[in-house]
Amino acid sequence: MLERIRDHRLEDIEHKRRQRAAKSAVATGLLLVAVAIFFGMRFFPNAGFFGGLLNAAAEAAIVGGLADWFAITALFRRPLGLPIPHTALVPSRKDEIGRSLGNFVRDQFLDPALLTERLRRSNRALQIAQWLDTQDAADFFAERAVIMVPPLLDSLNDSEVRAFVARLAHSGLMRLDFVPITDALLDEFVRAGRHMQLLDATTAALRPSMLVLKGAIVQRVSERTGKFFPRFFDRKIAQGIVDGAEGWLDAIGTPGNEERTRLDTWLRQSLAEFRASPDYSNILTETQTALASNPAVLDALGSIWDEVKRGWLADTASPSPKTAIVVGEIVRTFGRLMQQSPVVQNYLNAAIERVVVDYITPWRDQIGHYIADVIASWDGPKVAATIELQVGADLQYIRINGTLVGAIIGAVLFLISAALGS
Numbered sequence: 001m002l003e004r005i006r007d008h009r010l011e012d013i014e015h016k017r018r019q020r021a022a023k024s025a026v027a028t029g030l031l032l033v034a035v036a037i038f039f040g041m042r043f044f045p046n047a048g049f050f051g052g053l054l055n056a057a058a059e060a061a062i063v064g065g066l067a068d069w070f071a072i073t074a075l076f077r078r079p080l081g082l083p084i085p086h087t088a089l090v091p092s093r094k095d096e097i098g099r100s101l102g103n104f105v106r107d108q109f110l111d112p113a114l115l116t117e118r119l120r121r122s123n124r125a126l127q128i129a130q131w132l133d134t135q136d137a138a139d140f141f142a143e144r145a146v147i148m149v150p151p152l153l154d155s156l157n158d159s160e161v162r163a164f165v166a167r168l169a170h171s172g173l174m175r176l177d178f179v180p181i182t183d184a185l186l187d188e189f190v191r192a193g194r195h196m197q198l199l200d201a202t203t204a205a206l207r208p209s210m211l212v213l214k215g216a217i218v219q220r221v222s223e224r225t226g227k228f229f230p231r232f233f234d235r236k237i238a239q240g241i242v243d244g245a246e247g248w249l250d251a252i253g254t255p256g257n258e259e260r261t262r263l264d265t266w267l268r269q270s271l272a273e274f275r276a277s278p279d280y281s282n283i284l285t286e287t288q289t290a291l292a293s294n295p296a297v298l299d300a301l302g303s304i305w306d307e308v309k310r311g312w313l314a315d316t317a318s319p320s321p322k323t324a325i326v327v328g329e330i331v332r333t334f335g336r337l338m339q340q341s342p343v344v345q346n347y348l349n350a351a352i353e354r355v356v357v358d359y360i361t362p363w364r365d366q367i368g369h370y371i372a373d374v375i376a377s378w379d380g381p382k383v384a385a386t387i388e389l390q391v392g393a394d395l396q397y398i399r400i401n402g403t404l405v406g407a408i409i410g411a412v413l414f415l416i417s418a419a420l421g422s
Contacts, residue, residue: 016389023396027065030403034061049418056414057407064406068399075395076384090387091380098375102368110364112357119356125338125348132335138328145327149316153309161305174289182284186271195267196260203253 037058044051073079074087090097108114131137189195251259274280315321338344360367375383388395 013389016393020389020392020396023393023400027069027396027399027403030400031062031065031069034058034065034403034407038062052418053411053414057411060410060413061403061407064409065399065403067406068402072395072398076388077381088384090384094378094380094383095372095376097383098372101375102371105371106364106368110361110367112361115356115361116353119349119353123345123349124352125345128348129335129338129345133332133339134335135328135332137335138331141331142324142328146316146321146324149323150313153313158305158309162303165305166299183275186275190268190271195271196264199263199267200253203249 035058037054041047041051041055041058047055070079074084075089076091078084078087248259251257252263254260277283312323315323338348
């Protein structure tokens with residue numbers, strides 16, 4: 001990002017240099033044309049009225065062009081390097097320029113009454129909201145978020161973050177009013193028939209395991225019947241147990257089955273009795289304390305940070321990071337919400353006014369001195385070169401206009417002189 005900003009700045013500087021060079025070439029070209037005409041007319045001493053007119057225009061154009069060239073050059077350096085008084089004004093008087101600029105900013109930009117009046121001219125919050133609801137704003141914040149996330153994550157102490165998450169989880173669990181929340185969840189759980197859905201899920205998980213358990217059941221039956229009981233009957237008994245269990249699972253898993261209805265009634269009654277028990281609140285409170293203090297639970301919650309950090313770093317390193325998409329969408333959504341909320345706009349406008357008027361304007365003298373000190377610390381020729389680069393292209397128009405206006409004035413004066421002489 002910094003490299004892109006630097007490249008853009010270099011491109012801007014180079015563009016301004018080319019513009020200044022092009023305008024300077026035009027101004028110098030016009031001056032050279034005037035010089036060529038002036039000296040060329042020396043070869044035509046009897047050129048007549050029009051020759052005299054052309055010669056007068058060229059002569060005045062040279063004077064005008066050279067005068068403006070001298071004036072412009074004298075602002076930034078000594079013309080032709082000669083120690084002419086009152087030249088190189090910018091580098092020699094940069095300290096005064098800095099003080100004047102600082103005072104100008106202090107008086108014209110940071111005056112409290114002036115600032116307040118300008119801030120209230122328009123709805124600044126709405127302008128900000130409209131800008132936020134643009135793709136440029138979304139891209140601006142998204143790019144910076146992607147750039148900032150990796151160094152920010154790397155700067156954090158992982159062990160401290162894990163400990164913080166664990167403490168936060170413990171504190172949050174202990175602050176929860178666990179009993180009424182759990183009671184409401186149980187009530188909704190039973191009322192919506194979720195307990196039967198859980199039963200069906202459990203049944204589906206147990207059914208495949210019955211075949212695996214058959215060998216273990218035979219072994220347990222053999223231990224109970226003794227070694228003199230035939231193995232054949234052990235398998236029969238075990239098969240009967242497995243068939244009975246599968247039949248019961250089929251029965252409780254079939255909607256409308258009498259066994260399923262009885263089990264549903266039993267579960268509802270058991271939960272109702274549990275909730276009506278005098279130990280109900282104590283059991284839930286103890287469960288809450290055990291969960292909030294269990295080292296394994298807290299360690300698992302703390303380790304979430306490792307996964308979050310790993311995933312976030314991987315995302316910011318990807319070609320199309322989701323972080324940028326999310327941040328961009330948040331920015332645009334926030335902008336849209338601000339546009340639809342006059343209350344938020346009024347609050348933000350008041351906040352902007354407070355920050356600017358109450359916290360910035362008291363420092364206006366210091367800001368003015370700071371500007372003056374910064375400019376005073378600059379190298380004089382460098383200041384002149386910087387200013388000339390910014391306005392140099394426009395100043396060349398003064399040379400162009402001086403040459404053209406000089407030619408016009410010279411021609412007019414010649415015509416007036418000719419008219420008076422006749």
